[in-house]
Amino acid sequence: MDKTLNYAYYPGCSLHASAGEYDLSTRELFNLLGVGLTEVPDWFCCGATPAHNVDELLSLSLCAKNLELAEQVDGDVAVACAACFSRLKFTQHTLLEDETKRRQVEKAIDAPARLDGKVKHLLEILARDIGLERLASAVSKPLSGVKVACYYGCLLTRPPDVPNLDCVEAPTIMERVVEAAGAETVPWSHRMECCGANFTLSRPGVVIQLSNAILDSAKSSGADCVVVACPLCHGNLDMRQKEIEGVYNAEYGLPVFYITQLLAVACGAGAEKSGLGALMVDPFPLLKVKNIL
Amino acid sequence: MSRIGVFVCHCGENISRTVDVERVAAEVGKLPGVALATDYKYMCSDPGQGLLKKAIAEQRLSHVVVAACSPRMHERTFRKAVESAGINPFLCEMANIREHCSWVHDNREEATEKAIEIVGMMVERVKRNRALPAITVPVTKRSLIIGGGIAGIQAALDIADAGHEVVLVEREPSIGGHMAQLSETFPTLDCSQCIMTPRMVDVANHPRITLHSYSEVEHVEGYIGNFQVTIRKKARSVDEKKCTGCGVCIEKCPIRKIPNKFDCNLGMRPAIYIPFPQAVPNTPVIDRESCAMFKSGKCGLCKKVCGPGAVDYEQEDRLIVEPVGAIVVATGFDLYDITEKPKGSQIKGYGEFGHGRIPDVIDGMTFERLASASGPTGGRILRPSDGREPKQIVFIQCVGSRAREKGISYCSKVCCMYTAKQTMLYHHKVHDGQAYVFFMDARTPGKSYDEFWRRSIEEEEAVYIRGMVSRLYQKGDKIVVMGSDIAVGVQVEIEADMVVLATAVQPRSGADILAQKLGISYDKYHFYSEAHAKLRPVECATAGIYLAGACQGPKDIPDTVSQASAAAAKVMTLFAREKLEREPIVARVREAGCVGCFYCRKVCAYGAIEEKEIRDRQGNLIKVVAYVNPGVCGGCGTCQATCPSKSVELDGYTDEQIVAMIEAL
Ligand SMILES: Cc1cc2nc3c(=O)[nH]c(=O)nc-3n(C[C@H](O)[C@H](O)[C@H](O)COP(=O)(O)OP(=O)(O)OC[C@H]3O[C@@H](n4cnc5c(N)ncnc54)[C@H](O)[C@@H]3O)c2cc1C
Ligand code: SF4
Numbered sequence: 001m002d003k004t005l006n007y008a009y010y011p012g013c014s015l016h017a018s019a020g021e022y023d024l025s026t027r028e029l030f031n032l033l034g035v036g037l038t039e040v041p042d043w044f045c046c047g048a049t050p051a052h053n054v055d056e057l058l059s060l061s062l063c064a065k066n067l068e069l070a071e072q073v074d075g076d077v078a079v080a081c082a083a084c085f086s087r088l089k090f091t092q093h094t095l096l097e098d099e100t101k102r103r104q105v106e107k108a109i110d111a112p113a114r115l116d117g118k119v120k121h122l123l124e125i126l127a128r129d130i131g132l133e134r135l136a137s138a139v140s141k142p143l144s145g146v147k148v149a150c151y152y153g154c155l156l157t158r159p160p161d162v163p164n165l166d167c168v169e170a171p172t173i174m175e176r177v178v179e180a181a182g183a184e185t186v187p188w189s190h191r192m193e194c195c196g197a198n199f200t201l202s203r204p205g206v207v208i209q210l211s212n213a214i215l216d217s218a219k220s221s222g223a224d225c226v227v228v229a230c231p232l233c234h235g236n237l238d239m240r241q242k243e244i245e246g247v248y249n250a251e252y253g254l255p256v257f258y259i260t261q262l263l264a265v266a267c268g269a270g271a272e273k274s275g276l277g278a279l280m281v282d283p284f285p286l287l288k289v290k291n292i293l
Numbered sequence: 294m295s296r297i298g299v300f301v302c303h304c305g306e307n308i309s310r311t312v313d314v315e316r317v318a319a320e321v322g323k324l325p326g327v328a329l330a331t332d333y334k335y336m337c338s339d340p341g342q343g344l345l346k347k348a349i350a351e352q353r354l355s356h357v358v359v360a361a362c363s364p365r366m367h368e369r370t371f372r373k374a375v376e377s378a379g380i381n382p383f384l385c386e387m388a389n390i391r392e393h394c395s396w397v398h399d400n401r402e403e404a405t406e407k408a409i410e411i412v413g414m415m416v417e418r419v420k421r422n423r424a425l426p427a428i429t430v431p432v433t434k435r436s437l438i439i440g441g442g443i444a445g446i447q448a449a450l451d452i453a454d455a456g457h458e459v460v461l462v463e464r465e466p467s468i469g470g471h472m473a474q475l476s477e478t479f480p481t482l483d484c485s486q487c488i489m490t491p492r493m494v495d496v497a498n499h500p501r502i503t504l505h506s507y508s509e510v511e512h513v514e515g516y517i518g519n520f521q522v523t524i525r526k527k528a529r530s531v532d533e534k535k536c537t538g539c540g541v542c543i544e545k546c547p548i549r550k551i552p553n554k555f556d557c558n559l560g561m562r563p564a565i566y567i568p569f570p571q572a573v574p575n576t577p578v579i580d581r582e583s584c585a586m587f588k589s590g591k592c593g594l595c596k597k598v599c600g601p602g603a604v605d606y607e608q609e610d611r612l613i614v615e616p617v618g619a620i621v622v623a624t625g626f627d628l629y630d631i632t633e634k635p636k637g638s639q640i641k642g643y644g645e646f647g648h649g650r651i652p653d654v655i656d657g658m659t660f661e662r663l664a665s666a667s668g669p670t671g672g673r674i675l676r677p678s679d680g681r682e683p684k685q686i687v688f689i690q691c692v693g694s695r696a697r698e699k700g701i702s703y704c705s706k707v708c709c710m711y712t713a714k715q716t717m718l719y720h721h722k723v724h725d726g727q728a729y730v731f732f733m734d735a736r737t738p739g740k741s742y743d744e745f746w747r748r749s750i751e752e753e754e755a756v757y758i759r760g761m762v763s764r765l766y767q768k769g770d771k772i773v774v775m776g777s778d779i780a781v782g783v784q785v786e787i788e789a790d791m792v793v794l795a796t797a798v799q800p801r802s803g804a805d806i807l808a809q810k811l812g813i814s815y816d817k818y819h820f821y822s823e824a825h826a827k828l829r830p831v832e833c834a835t836a837g838i839y840l841a842g843a844c845q846g847p848k849d850i851p852d853t854v855s856q857a858s859a860a861a862a863k864v865m866t867l868f869a870r871e872k873l874e875r876e877p878i879v880a881r882v883r884e885a886g887c888v889g890c891f892y893c894r895k896v897c898a899y900g901a902i903e904e905k906e907i908r909d910r911q912g913n914l915i916k917v918v919a920y921v922n923p924g925v926c927g928g929c930g931t932c933q934a935t936c937p938s939k940s941v942e943l944d945g946y947t948d949e950q951i952v953a954m955i956e957a958l
């Protein structure tokens with residue numbers, strides 16, 4: 001076990017519910033890479049989209065409190081969900097810029113706000129902290145021949161100045177990580193478009209239209225599968241794929257992996273520990289054809 | 294014993310409303326050395342100045358204090374007035390009781406007390422002023438112009454036509470700048486080359502213009518009227534004097550596939566080349582990075598075929614020094630290259646437009662080359678990817694400009710107009726094509742400009758969509774433009790064959806480095822700063838340096854030419870005098886006290902401190918002391934604050950004067 005690398009893991013609610021496979025594969029991947037991942041004790045919901053739409057102070061305070069809780073664990077905060085990542089980063093950014101809000105939040109959480117502690121998305125931990133070389137050397141089942149469409153969605157890099165994950169409109173970080181696992185990535189047009197996100201419940205029609213454009217673009221670029229780093233994107237592209245195919249009379253059949261699932265498989269975790277069984281679009285045919293499983 | 298006259302001004306009511314001016318005069322009148330203290334409604338007016346002059350004569354005044362507004366406003370006025378009455382102008386000082394007192398206080402009692410103290414201080418100071426002789430410096434009546442775009446060309450021709458010598462330095466192998474690249478120009482649609490090339494030829498043929506092309510300013514020393522400029526003439530590998538411009542070398546060069554920067558990389562050129570057929574000078578240059586001779590030592594064809602033996606592979610960079618009296622900076626602009634990692638951390642880039650990845654997404658200058666009759670397509674609008682004529686073309690304005698969140702908040706000023714122009718050129722050339730323009734606003738303030746813009750819509754059928762574009766992507770051989778139409782409130786998607794981006798106008802790369810060599814200031818984007826936005830728009834704060842064209846801010850050709858002529862007029866004003874008078878408020882060294890540590894030289898921002906040898910009568914060196922060159926000294930006083938032996942002092946601001954002023958409080 002690498003004593004120097006340890007993270008305060010903030011899974012977020014989705015990973016304990018509909019995105020259980022993201023959680024499972026993240027833990028397994030870090031285990032295989034020998035990097036410590038300690039769940040933040042007593043963490044709770046960051047407020048996600050509803051909180052900041054209803055009450056900004058509530059949203060900021062929920063995140064600030066979670067960041068404070070994370071201080072109990074050694075190491076930077078590791079976040080898997082793109083929405084949690086965005087909210088936590090936004091909170092730090094806002095409180096750094098706005099003295100008044102910072103004071104209000106500190107009163108609400110009854111503690112100093114943690115503004116300088118590093119909040120990192122799994123992608124940057126993989127690409128920068130662990131590093132592509134170390135990642136590549138841990139790969140035992142290279143994903144050779146798999147053509148991957150890396151899908152960023154709206155939140156991972158945006159808005160400018162907040163997440164600072166990579167270039168805002170033309171990032172490459174996910175491609176680099178996927179390529180380190182031996183896969184091939186395709187250039188495609190809809191890497192950064194919105195999938196409709198949480199309109200999936202209130203306005204499914206919108207989601208179906210937007211997600212269709214994404215799947216259509218991925219398919220026509222020659223990809224075999226899509227990789228995501230966000231539970232909402234996953235829900236829309238994977239869970240709704242069949243429905244979308246029905247509406248648009250199309251046939252995509254694109255498995256949608258969480259980034260950690262694909263990497264865990266490449267590092268030899270096997271199907272079960274990578275949570276592949278939870279995917280709606282069956283990934284096994286692809287992985288079998290490519291001789292990976 | 295001094296006989297000081299104090300004149301307290303009411304400034305209409307600006308001062309007298311808050312300050313009891315009569316009391317000020319009465320109190321100050323009691324100070325030792327004050328012979329007369331009086332007040333008047335407008336001291337700066339003609340009767341006010343008359344009063345001053347009369348008092349000087351009648352009361353035999355030796356020094357004058359005018360208690361009024363800021364010296365920035367009227368110091369010159371009053372110093373001139375006392376000079377005409379026979380007193381050295383530096384024996385007149387102003388006490389600022391307006392900005393420093395009446396305007397910022399409302400308690401009349403307290404403001405009056407303060408005014409008395411301010412005037413009292415200046416009385417103590419002026420008592421200790423020295424009569425300063427005017428400093429004159431000779432003027433070298435030659436000027437340097439940096440940058441040979443239309444701005445530099447215009448300034449050079451104006452100054453040379455007025456009878457003065459001009460040294461024109463151009464970084465590229467040819468003069469012409471961007472205007473040489475343009476197709477037709479708004480608002481009259483005349484061909485850019487046709488109006489530009491005759492002027493380029495005039496420059497080449499002018500007996501008083503020395504052109505250093507393919508050259509850069511290396512180093513600048515000196516001050517207004519007396520600059521020494523070191524110029525690096527880069528090795529061209531062709532002797533300019535021997536070359537006849539026959540072009541045989543260019544024909545024979547075997548390396549032919551180098552993208553031509555002048556054609557925005559659309560066309561190719563050989564390793565020995567002139568950037569475009571009308572180049573001035575018409576002397577080729579060898580691009581040593583691509584030349585086979587320089588890369589592998591195998592070739593030498595151009596040297597073999599050159600009749601006059603002009604090709605010279607051994608040529609080296611040369612440094613030459615040119616003495617000049619004035620400098621015009623005309624280095625122009627670059628277009629914001631959104632394909633590269635943008636320069637400057639505040640500039641965020643435009644990955645969403647795929648410029649550089651999608652071949653048929655081009656910038657405005659590339660469109661100019663396509664539309665130019667002498668361009669790589671002979672003036673036909675063709676897609677770089679497959680050479681087909683685009684039937685649907687989308688223009689996007691304000692790419693990079695006016696986007697605070699992306700790092701540039703200013704308007705690039707020329708793109709609204711050139712986009713309108715480009716839609717017209719497109720319509721003239723592709724009759725069955727359709728042009729769309731995404732825009733935020735149409736900014737057309739200029740003579741005949743709005744009419745021109747309207748014409749692009751009403752007669753040339755361009756469809757203007759008010760809104761911005763969020764993304765461009767390739768779909769098959771089309772480019773999908775995803776944008777919004779905010780007038781209707783809908784999202785729009787257009788499948789285009791070609792997209793033209795009106796990318797922001799930025800200062801030339803390296804503009805900051807040149808500014809540091811020249812000692813002139815620039816803004817956060819690196820546009821050069823004028824001395825005063827309204828009243829001194831073509832002068833730099835550094836005396837003797839002037840600005841012309843887009844290096845000072847985005848500008849179209851009419852504005853550029855006007856500013857260049859204005860800069861030329863400023864240079865000619867300077868050259869109208871044989872000698873220059875400058876303010877004699879400079880530092881002086883007390884040689885007896887100076888220990889020669891030269892700390893002052895380290896801190897002097899103007900480079901005014903020189904070494905002076907002190908010798909005895911036999912000529913033996915006793916010591917080396919500091920000497921302030923009065924022509925260079927900026928009068929900032931930094932040396933005075935630094936000198937550990939208190940041996941350098943600024944006239945008018947000596948320690949003695951400052952102590953006396955403090956004691957007067
Ligand atoms: C796409 C496009 C279309 C346009 N169309 C029109 C139009 O139709 N009508 C119109 O009125 N205006 C038009 N303009 C604006 C026009 O191009 C400018 O007004 C004009 O070129 C400005 O001239 P300039 O001499 O200031 O700068 P430039 O043309 O940029 O010239 C600057 C010169 O200085 C040289 N230089 C730079 N740095 C140095 C250095 N350190 N040392 C020595 N030399 C140096 C450069 O090589 C260059 O030759 C257009 C602009 C664009 C971008
Ligand atoms: S270098 Fe020689 S061959 Fe080339 S243009 Fe000049 S004279 Fe002609």
Ligand code: SF4
Pocket residue numbers: 690691692694695703704705706707708709710733734735736795
């Ligand atoms: S000139 Fe027009 S297009 Fe260019 S930045 Fe200004 S408003 Fe935008």
